[in-house]
């Protein structure tokens with residue numbers, strides 16, 4: 001039996017309210033037995049805590065403010081997120097980052113929120129789970145700045161660059177930073193180029209994720225994504241790396257334990 005790990009899934013969203021238990025069962029039957037839930041904003045905290053409670057030992061939570069949820073009320077938003085981070089057991093700070101694809105209005109606030117949350121992670125020795133869209137240079141610049149100026153310059157960053165879809169050179173740059181690359185449904189999309197980018201990247205630097213309910217892999221593309229579909233991503237990765245599904249499961253799950261400590 002294989003054990004696959006979905007390192008990034010928003011399974012607490014109301015897209016799953018009608019069939020959450022069945023959805024988890026389908027995943028477990030497909031070999032996906034560990035689920036890591038990144039927070040989004042103020043509204044997702046309560047349903048996420050509920051799932052961590054209902055599926056203890058299977059579902060693990062992260063706490064953070066998603067860059068697309070950052071707005072003018074950033075001070076209050078971060079206060080609430082930090083209080084929650086201090087009150088419960090979370091395995092990472094996430095998802096955090098910069099997104100310049102949808103909206104650039106709050107770019108300054110996004111930078112500030114990302115930096116503050118990175119420092120929370122360093123202080124607590126937690127990994128970060130990073131959302132990056134059209135913001136690779138902005139994010140690496142901020143991480144470099146933190147490395148050089150903060151009190152934590154000797155603490156290496158660790159974490160996951162979620163939904164990686166760059167080229168081989170970008171992959172290597174992120175690995176040098178200390179990141180694992182989160183590989184999801186994009187890998188199964190025709191012409192994504194991600195298969196080529198990963199050809200020479202060792203499995204030792206990769207983890208698997210669905211980002212459910214978003215970004216469903218082929219043959220479910222366009223539909224609601226769920227953790228059971230991670231199997232398609234794992235099979236595609238085995239094909240690209242010319243190894244067995246078992247090996248993909250074993251190494252990527254080992255990597256997830258290395259990152260999250262569970």
Ligand SMILES: [Zn+2]
Nearest residue numbers: 008038095211
């Ligand atoms: Zn996400």
